[in-house]
Amino acid sequence: MTIKERKTIRKYKAVDVDKTLIHSLLATASRAATMGNMQLYSVVETRDESMKKALAPLHFNQPMVMGAPVILTFVADFNRFTRWCELSDADAGYDNFLSFTNAMTDTLLFCQNFCTLAEEAGLGTCFLGTTVYNPQGVIDTLKLPRLTFPVATITVGYPDEDPAQPDRLDIADIIREETYQAFSDEAIRKAYEYKESLPENKQFVEINGKKNLAQVFTDCRYTRRDNEAMSQGMVEALRRQGFLK
Amino acid sequence: MTIKERKTIRKYKAVDVDKTLIHSLLATASRAATMGNMQLYSVVETRDESMKKALAPLHFNQPMVMGAPVILTFVADFNRFTRWCELSDADAGYDNFLSFTNAMTDTLLFCQNFCTLAEEAGLGTCFLGTTVYNPQGVIDTLKLPRLTFPVATITVGYPDEDPAQPDRLDIADIIREETYQAFSDEAIRKAYEYKESLPENKQFVEINGKKNLAQVFTDCRYTRRDNEAMSQGMVEALRRQGFLK
Numbered sequence: 001m002t003i004k005e006r007k008t009i010r011k012y013k014a015v016d017v018d019k020t021l022i023h024s025l026l027a028t029a030s031r032a033a034t035m036g037n038m039q040l041y042s043v044v045e046t047r048d049e050s051m052k053k054a055l056a057p058l059h060f061n062q063p064m065v066m067g068a069p070v071i072l073t074f075v076a077d078f079n080r081f082t083r084w085c086e087l088s089d090a091d092a093g094y095d096n097f098l099s100f101t102n103a104m105t106d107t108l109l110f111c112q113n114f115c116t117l118a119e120e121a122g123l124g125t126c127f128l129g130t131t132v133y134n135p136q137g138v139i140d141t142l143k144l145p146r147l148t149f150p151v152a153t154i155t156v157g158y159p160d161e162d163p164a165q166p167d168r169l170d171i172a173d174i175i176r177e178e179t180y181q182a183f184s185d186e187a188i189r190k191a192y193e194y195k196e197s198l199p200e201n202k203q204f205v206e207i208n209g210k211k212n213l214a215q216v217f218t219d220c221r222y223t224r225r226d227n228e229a230m231s232q233g234m235v236e237a238l239r240r241q242g243f244l245k
Numbered sequence: 246m247t248i249k250e251r252k253t254i255r256k257y258k259a260v261d262v263d264k265t266l267i268h269s270l271l272a273t274a275s276r277a278a279t280m281g282n283m284q285l286y287s288v289v290e291t292r293d294e295s296m297k298k299a300l301a302p303l304h305f306n307q308p309m310v311m312g313a314p315v316i317l318t319f320v321a322d323f324n325r326f327t328r329w330c331e332l333s334d335a336d337a338g339y340d341n342f343l344s345f346t347n348a349m350t351d352t353l354l355f356c357q358n359f360c361t362l363a364e365e366a367g368l369g370t371c372f373l374g375t376t377v378y379n380p381q382g383v384i385d386t387l388k389l390p391r392l393t394f395p396v397a398t399i400t401v402g403y404p405d406e407d408p409a410q411p412d413r414l415d416i417a418d419i420i421r422e423e424t425y426q427a428f429s430d431e432a433i434r435k436a437y438e439y440k441e442s443l444p445e446n447k448q449f450v451e452i453n454g455k456k457n458l459a460q461v462f463t464d465c466r467y468t469r470r471d472n473e474a475m476s477q478g479m480v481e482a483l484r485r486q487g488f489l490k
């Protein structure tokens with residue numbers, strides 16, 4: 001599967017994925033750009049059933065967690081680098097928000113490279129955005145130390161489904177030339193028109209008794225109340241992990 | 246160039262890169278995973294010389310900014326989606342830290358996909374980590390509105406150099422199985438031994454009059470003082486852009 005044909009795979013064959021393959025794909029993925037070549041990431045590989053059971057509720061029991069042979073949690077990591085500095089009598093000043101941002105960036109570039117390589121190798125992946133919804137639970141379960149933070153979880157396995165590719169916005173609505181020219185109301189409406197017209201989205205609106213698709217997002221899927229509560233949880237977890245000094 | 250052979254390219258031929266090519270690569274890159282298919286990103290394309298001149302000092306006058314035919318600033322963007330919600334009488338609760346994190350994640354996955362595709366198309370790229378060092382300057386220059394934030398800048402052009410690939414850590418030092426087993430002091434020392442042994446790194450230590458390579462990082466390249474000042478600047482910019490309600 002190439003980047004152009006990529007789709008999220010949520011159902012996997014009951015077949016193991018060779019550990020050597022995963023490690024080799026991760027090694028190649030680490031060719032991604034990294035801040036000052038510090039490689040500010042780790043990845044925790046979950047194969048044990050009891051560990052999957054512990055992770056599943058943190059990801060809202062999405063069936064991919066129990067159904068995938070391998071779960072990879074991508075962790076922004078300034079712990080390893082900081083320990084090297086400490087052992088070298090060097091004052092490591094990485095217990096701050098900028099350093100978290102740099103580590104998160106390194107981690108996500110590495111993670112996306114892994115996904116591309118996994119798909120080229122015939123594997124299917126699903127990106128679980130829930131990792132940052134309940135980071136403290138993931139931290140406790142995976143025993144993540146100070147100056148580390150989970151930023152992405154990927155379920156991996158051989159595909160047992162072949163869904164249609166979802167819609168995307170017209171790239172002209174993503175690209176701004178020279179400066180970010182504001183959208184007119186009409187341009188905004190037009191950008192999301194196709195998405196609103198899709199039968200499955202019309203169905204979501206009806207099932208949820210909403211006026212339109214935007215309200216399905218704001219009132220059902222990603223609500224202000226949830227976002228604000230989870231923002232607070234994430235900031236608290238960042239502080240406990242030592243990133244908000 | 247494949248992911249395995251990837252290297253940062255900082256010198257470009259004095260040849261333009263076709264706008265249609267860039268837009269087509271960005272369209273394909275948008276196949277990356279995205280939170281709820283919201284596509285929480287925009288990209289500002291810089292080709293104008295005067296705009297490059299305005300961006301250059303924000304990126305510490307690294308020569309790639311003036312030397313590349315195209316600069317792409319990848320912007321975490323909840324503005325477009327929020328405006329769609331507002332026009333749809335939907336209460337968009339995305340003015341918070343979790344929503345910024347989600348948008349930053351979407352943006353970096355999209356950005357890494359673009360880099361891979363650009364390299365496959367024979368282009369060279371350089372990831373400028375400086376984007377988050379002075380985000381307010383980038384915001385002002387590119388006129389980024391509320392609920393947007395610049396998270397990555399990529400310089401793009403046809404390669405005019407062919408540098409050696411840099412070192413990477415052994416992947417065994419990146420992967421943790423089931424839980425994050427702590428490194429012993431000896432394991433940490435071993436992980437960074439090869440990096441410390443490289444002639445160019447030994448030279449950095451000598452030139453800077455430091456005891457070892459870690460001190461070059463902590464005392465010269467990424468200092469506590471700079472990181473703390475830039476953390477504060479980033480938080481202030483996030484607040485001004487409406488992401489810390």
